[in-house]
Amino acid sequence: MWDLFWGAEPIIKLVMFGLIVASVWSWTIIFNKVYSLQRLNKAADSFEKAFWSGGALDDLFDRIHNRMLDPLSAIFCAAMREWRRSIAKGMTRTTEIRGTVEQRIDRVMQVTLNREIQQLERHMGFLASLGSNAVIIGLFGTVLGIMNSFGNIVGQQSASLAVVAPSMAEALFATAIGLIAAIPAAIAYNKLSSDVNRYENRLDAFASEFGAIISRQLEEAV
Template identity: 70%
Template sequence: MQAVSSQTLAPTAETVEHGFSMLDMFWGADPIIKIIMLMLVAASFWSWTIIFQKTIRLKKLTDAADQFEEAFWSGGALDDLYDRIHNRPQDPLSATFCAAMKEWRRSVSKGIAKASDARGTMQQRIERVMHLTINREMEDLERYLGFLASTGSTAPFIGLFGTVLGIMNSFQSIAIQQNTNLAVVAPGIAEALFATAIGLVAAIPAVIAYNKLSSDMNRYANRLEAFAGEFTGIISRQLEEGAA
């Protein structure tokens, strides 16, 4: 009986060693698909950086706003509070207060507060200064937030583009090798689907974080606007008492 050659039984190294780990699928992918994967990984990394930075900053700003409002409504003189913090306002709320007080003192020093025909203009000017400060502070707080929205909306399609390219390469392999065996096309299809998986991994946290951070920032902006309205009421009473 003739012995079967061991070389005949031994499968090729390419068939045996082609793994399905993430690194194997990455290194086995087409160069264009590799670039797409790297772009998605970079987008995911930057998204998580933004998420952590914004979350921590919002927590700090909320705590600072609580401390400021406690000092503001403690019954102490607002001039003393302004003198303590005007050189280093720690949060948008105290920055809004300092901007209004600065405009108030400038008007008082020029005698505008005593002129009955200029009091309305003075109040409007203080309101405008507060709103400009709020807008500037919120623009700074919302910086890079749009990247999360863009990542959440585009990352799945970018990953899908990589998947389409991978499946096209798999069909090309079938045509070249003239072999429809699953072992021939499985690696290419796995690499293609891996690109979609990375796109979803980048997109899902970005969408969730964008919605959460946007909601938190809207609440914070409403808090600033509410404070501006309350402080405007205080200024209005001061002007009425001065007129009386």
């Protein structure tokens, strides 16, 4: 394989090198995303255990607001900050204002959720692009290799295997590298997208549940 790489034409060599670099970067993204999702789910489990333990939510907020470890904690702290501001301004005394406060808290949680998910989805587009385009790029190198093979045939006035084989091998090697880059990226993108969507649903469910809790607290405060 090393000889095939160094024996290729410069433009084909550039194509193969680009695919190799893209493949290495895709694996870096894959390992990073897998680790991040595992860490975030573990942190979410820990937070939910504390949240549903029956303790005072104000105490939980005071304990974690300076060291939020995951998006679930961030959503909770954003809502609690808005809740405390509303109480400090006396905005929970009337039914009319209570509805506005609920909307503001829901909006704050949704904005925080969207920001956290955008952060988690960073570089996912690269995996999608590599999965769908790496083979095409590899085929580009293959076409160049075939053209080079025809050039050798014309130059040496021979279509023997010794003349054709080297260029054809270089051409097929470019396609092989494209497949090696594309297949893991495509599989990882589908799997990670599913995991991110599942995690997003978990955040959305928590935001809805916490919003209902705050709504009950506001009703009791009126």
